[in-house]
Each structure stands twice: as structure tokens, then as C-alpha cells.
Amino acid sequence: MKENILGTLKNLNFTEYEAKAYLALLEESPLTGYAAAKNSGVPRSKIYEVLDSLAMRGDILVSPGNTPQYTPVPAKELIKNRRKKAEENFEQAEHLFENFERSSNDRENIWNITGRSEILEKVKACICSAKKRILLEIWKEDFSELEFELRNAANRGVIVTIIAYGEIVSDCANVYLHDMSREITEEYEGRWLVFSGDDSEVVAGIVSLGKDSRAAWTMHIGLVMPITEVMIHDLYLLEIMEKHRDILEESFGENLIHLRHKFSIHPDFKKHYVK
Structure with missing residues (x-):
């Protein structure tokens, strides 16, 4: 089951380390960076870089303090956000390609x-x-x-x-x-x-x-x-x-x-x- 979820997260543009860290937080949270590395199997030398990447994307939340703690955005919300972003990307691509096709194909045609x-x-x-x-x-x-x-x-x-x-x-x-x-x-x-x-x-x-x-x-x-x-x-x-x-x-x-x-x-x- 866990391997299937990791594979699904990778299909949602998670790296392997990001997928492992997010899944570890889904299983138990909040966690410190040290605990997240321990529970996920992500090397300690990489865990903060991975957590920062997830936080910047909005996939996890960080509580400020001397020892930051991390909690995941719920899976349903994650999927909703990913779907919305994908639709925005498709709409943008549709608009850009339409304009490109018009400018490249139609300028010489009647x-x-x-x-x-x-x-x-x-x-x-x-x-x-x-x-x-x-x-x-x-x-x-x-x-x-x-x-x-x-x-x-x-x-x-x-x-x-x-x-x-x-x-x-x-x-x-x-x-x-x-x-x-x-x-x-x-x-x-x-x-x-x-x-x-x-x-x-x-x-x-x-x-x-x-x-x-x-x-x-x-x-x-x-x-x-x-x-x-x-x-x-x-x-x-x-x-x-x-x-x-x-x-x-x-x-x-x-x-x-x-x-x-x-x-x-x-x-x-x-x-x-x-x-």
C-alpha cells in the first residue's frame, strides 16, 4: 500500500524524498525535522531542504519557533490543490497555444x-x-x-x-x-x-x-x-x-x-x- 501511495505522489510531481517525507507526516504529525528524517528514511542532510520545498509548494505547514515542527496539508486538500493547479496550467497552455497557432498559421492565410x-x-x-x-x-x-x-x-x-x-x-x-x-x-x-x-x-x-x-x-x-x-x-x-x-x-x-x-x-x- 505504501509503495502505491509513494508512486502516486511521484505522479503528482513529488520527488522520492518529498513523497517519503509527506507520507511520514501523514502517518504522524507534527514532527520536527529530525523526527521526520527518522520516520521517513530521508537522510538528515537532506530533510530540511526537502521540507522547505514542500512548505514552499504549500504541501505542508510549518509552525515557527526555536524547533520548527511540520504537519501535512490533508490529502484531500492536496489533491484539490493539485487538480486546480493542473486545470490552470491546461487553461494557460490552451490560451498560449491558441495564440501561437493564430500568429504562426493565420498571418499568411486568408x-x-x-x-x-x-x-x-x-x-x-x-x-x-x-x-x-x-x-x-x-x-x-x-x-x-x-x-x-x-x-x-x-x-x-x-x-x-x-x-x-x-x-x-x-x-x-x-x-x-x-x-x-x-x-x-x-x-x-x-x-x-x-x-x-x-x-x-x-x-x-x-x-x-x-x-x-x-x-x-x-x-x-x-x-x-x-x-x-x-x-x-x-x-x-x-x-x-x-x-x-x-x-x-x-x-x-x-x-x-x-x-x-x-x-x-x-x-x-x-x-x-x-x-
């Missing part, structure tokens, strides 16, 4: 996502992992499905900025209303969504086609950087329009429609991305 609900679920996951900043370009029809996650992100201290197509009201985000949301919806014949998190990952695609909606998710810097910067430049433009609308519209038409027409390649001025 992943396709099919289906509106699947796209929104991916964006929700990205929102939950954001730590510093979220940029989101979205229509009011889709915003409510992400509002809960966005609020939680803001509560974590993440800066949330939204370029809104349609009237979006949020007390957890900086909202910039795009004036031409109706015209753009007609021009593109659909709604898109663009997400950038922490300048490190993006989700971008069409979300108005139900199960046929298409988007891409990537951490590839060759896409993350330009997509994020295009969103920032949209914010620049919206800020400029807020301050100097009259001057700009005098040159380029209402809501800068002449610029939109200038850079269209189709006679009807629609984009025809969705066939």
Missing part, C-alpha cells in the same frame, strides 16, 4: 466564410478577442446582432468606432453616420461589413445575401493594413465633411456624388460586385 450568420459569428469572436481598438463599418440592419459583444468590449476598455450606414445609436461606441447610406445601398445592391481589430485582423464581405453571403477573415498584414487604413480614411472624410460640407458639396455635388460618378466604370453608376 479564410473564406460563407453565410450571413457564419460571418457575424466570426465577427463576434473577433470582437471578444479585441484588446485595444475596434473599427467597424456596418449597416443598421446588422448592428443589433453585434451590439452585445461590442458593449462588452467597450466595458473592457476597448475603443469602439463605428462607420454607420443608417441611423445607429450606441452609448458604447463612437458612431460616424455615413450620409449616403441609402444611395450606397442602391448603388452596390447590397450591404457589406468591415471589421478591424487591434490593427491585426480583419473580416470583410457582403452580408446581405443570406446563406450566399461571402466574407474573408485574415491576419495577413498585406490585407490588414490597407483595409484598416481605408476605414481610417473614411473617418477622415466624415470628419472633414462635418466641418466643411458646404464648400465640398459646392465643388463635388451633394454628398460628393460627382466624385462617386467620376470613379465609376459602369454607365448606370452602379458597382455590380453582386452578380
Whole structure:
């Protein structure tokens, strides 16, 4: 029986001497270091080093005094502590490996996502992992499905900025209303969504086609950087329009429609991305 217990303690990362000392204290305690060495068979030259190691790990308790005495943490408590520590280690390992895999595997890949609900679920996951900043370009029809996650992100201290197509009201985000949301919806014949998190990952695609909606998710810097910067430049433009609308519209038409027409390649001025 004792050999089986010693083997079990070794499986719990006890050294042979630590296992013998702990088991001796379970059989009789409190003990002085001298008595623990005598009862356990651990050499006297090693016993205090072994007991100090057990005490530092929290496996035994020490009573202070001229002659310290040692008592074991009960076996059930020991096992409970070991199980808790193991679970913490597994959780930490899971988190570290997940981050490692994402950084090593995903930075060079572009992943396709099919289906509106699947796209929104991916964006929700990205929102939950954001730590510093979220940029989101979205229509009011889709915003409510992400509002809960966005609020939680803001509560974590993440800066949330939204370029809104349609009237979006949020007390957890900086909202910039795009004036031409109706015209753009007609021009593109659909709604898109663009997400950038922490300048490190993006989700971008069409979300108005139900199960046929298409988007891409990537951490590839060759896409993350330009997509994020295009969103920032949209914010620049919206800020400029807020301050100097009259001057700009005098040159380029209402809501800068002449610029939109200038850079269209189709006679009807629609984009025809969705066939």
C-alpha cells in the first residue's frame, strides 16, 4: 500500500524524498525535522531542504519557533490543490497555444466564410478577442446582432468606432453616420461589413445575401493594413465633411456624388460586385 501511495505522489510531481517525507507526516504529525528524517528514511542532510520545498509548494505547514515542527496539508486538500493547479496550467497552455497557432498559421492565410450568420459569428469572436481598438463599418440592419459583444468590449476598455450606414445609436461606441447610406445601398445592391481589430485582423464581405453571403477573415498584414487604413480614411472624410460640407458639396455635388460618378466604370453608376 505504501509503495502505491509513494508512486502516486511521484505522479503528482513529488520527488522520492518529498513523497517519503509527506507520507511520514501523514502517518504522524507534527514532527520536527529530525523526527521526520527518522520516520521517513530521508537522510538528515537532506530533510530540511526537502521540507522547505514542500512548505514552499504549500504541501505542508510549518509552525515557527526555536524547533520548527511540520504537519501535512490533508490529502484531500492536496489533491484539490493539485487538480486546480493542473486545470490552470491546461487553461494557460490552451490560451498560449491558441495564440501561437493564430500568429504562426493565420498571418499568411486568408479564410473564406460563407453565410450571413457564419460571418457575424466570426465577427463576434473577433470582437471578444479585441484588446485595444475596434473599427467597424456596418449597416443598421446588422448592428443589433453585434451590439452585445461590442458593449462588452467597450466595458473592457476597448475603443469602439463605428462607420454607420443608417441611423445607429450606441452609448458604447463612437458612431460616424455615413450620409449616403441609402444611395450606397442602391448603388452596390447590397450591404457589406468591415471589421478591424487591434490593427491585426480583419473580416470583410457582403452580408446581405443570406446563406450566399461571402466574407474573408485574415491576419495577413498585406490585407490588414490597407483595409484598416481605408476605414481610417473614411473617418477622415466624415470628419472633414462635418466641418466643411458646404464648400465640398459646392465643388463635388451633394454628398460628393460627382466624385462617386467620376470613379465609376459602369454607365448606370452602379458597382455590380453582386452578380
